[in-house]
Amino acid sequence: MKFSFDYGSEVEKDFFFSTSAEASVGEEEDKVLFFNKNMEKKITALLIIISLLIGFEIGTIFERGIWRWQSKLAQSREEIDLLKSQLEMLCPPLPEEIYGVYGTVTEVGDKFLVVETQIQVSRFPLPEGKDFETRNIRVNMDEETEIFQLGMPESPSLLEEPFKGTSLNLKDIKIGDYIMVSSKENIRDKKEITAKEIQVMKDKIYPPY
Numbered sequence: 001m002k003f004s005f006d007y008g009s010e011v012e013k014d015f016f017f018s019t020s021a022e023a024s025v026g027e028e029e030d031k032v033l034f035f036n037k038n039m040e041k042k043i044t045a046l047l048i049i050i051s052l053l054i055g056f057e058i059g060t061i062f063e064r065g066i067w068r069w070q071s072k073l074a075q076s077r078e079e080i081d082l083l084k085s086q087l088e089m090l091c092p093p094l095p096e097e098i099y100g101v102y103g104t105v106t107e108v109g110d111k112f113l114v115v116e117t118q119i120q121v122s123r124f125p126l127p128e129g130k131d132f133e134t135r136n137i138r139v140n141m142d143e144e145t146e147i148f149q150l151g152m153p154e155s156p157s158l159l160e161e162p163f164k165g166t167s168l169n170l171k172d173i174k175i176g177d178y179i180m181v182s183s184k185e186n187i188r189d190k191k192e193i194t195a196k197e198i199q200v201m202k203d204k205i206y207p208p209y
Contacts, residue, residue, distance in 0.1 A: 091125075092123065094120060094121075094122075094123050095188075097186045097188060098119075098186065099182055099183055099184070099185075099186065099187065100180060100187075101119070101180070101181050101187065102117060102180050103115035103116050103117030103118070103137070103178070103179065103181070104117075104176065104178055104179075105173060105175050105176065105177045105179060106175060107175065108170070108173055108174070111140065111141050111142075111170070112138055112139060112140045112141060113138075113139040113170075113173065113179075114138055115136070115137050115139055115181060116134065116136050117134075117137055118132040118134060119132065119135050119188075120133075137187070137190070138191065138192040139181050139193060139194075139195045140192065140193070140194045140195065141170065141194070141195055141198070142194060144196070145194075145196065146167075146196070146197045147167070147168040147169060147173070147197075147198045147199075147200070148166060148167050148168055148199060148200070149165070149199065149202075150166075168200060172200070173200060177200055178200075178201045179198055179199060179200050180197075180198070180199040180201055181193070181195050181197070181198055182195070182196050182197045183195055183196050
C-alpha cells in the first residue's frame with residue numbers, strides 16, 4: 001500500500017520548508033548557547049582552581065621566605081653576640097671609676113705636686129695615640145698622705161718580703177720623677193685630687209686600665 005503526501009500549492013511548500021529550516025536554526029542556536037554556557041562555567045571553574053593553586057604556592061613561598069629570613073636573622077644575632085664577646089675580651093670598656101694614675105712630676109710645690117699623666121679616652125686603639133689624652137693633674141697632700149718607694153733588698157732571702165718599702169718626704173720627690181698616685185675619690189674626670197698614697201717608681205710602667 002503506497003502513501004503519498006500532497007504538499008499542496010507552491011506557497012504551502014515554501015512555508016513548510018522555511019518553517020522547518022527556522023526550527024533547525026533555532027535548535028542549533030540553542031545548542032550553541034548551551035555549549036557556550038557550559039564552556040563559560042568550565043573556564044570559570046578552571047580559573048578559580050588556577051587562582052587557588054597560585055595563591056597557595058605564593059603563600060608557601062612567602063612562608064618559606066619568612067622562615068629563611070628569621071633563620072638568617074637569628075644566625076646574624078648569634079654572630080653579633082660572638083663578636084661582642086670577643087670585642088669585650090680584646091678591648092674591654094673603659095672603667096667608669098679610676099682611683100690611681102701614673103705620671104711624670106712637672107712641678108713640686110708646698111704640699112702639692114703637678115703630674116703629667118695619660119688618660120685613656122677610647123677603648124679602641126686609635127692612630128697617633130689619640131686613644132690617650134695628656135692631662136696635668138694637681139695632686140694635693142694632707143697629713144694622711146703616704147710617700148714611699150718600693151725596692152728589692154740587696155740580699156733577698158725567703159724570710160724577707162720580695163719588695164721593701166722606704167718612706168720618703170715631699171722634698172725627696174724631684175721634677176722628672178715617675179710616680180703612681182692613688183686616691184680615695186674617683187679621679188676619672190678631675191684635674192685636682194687629694195692623694196692617699198704616692199709611690200715613686202724607678203721605671204715607667206703602663207697604666208692598669
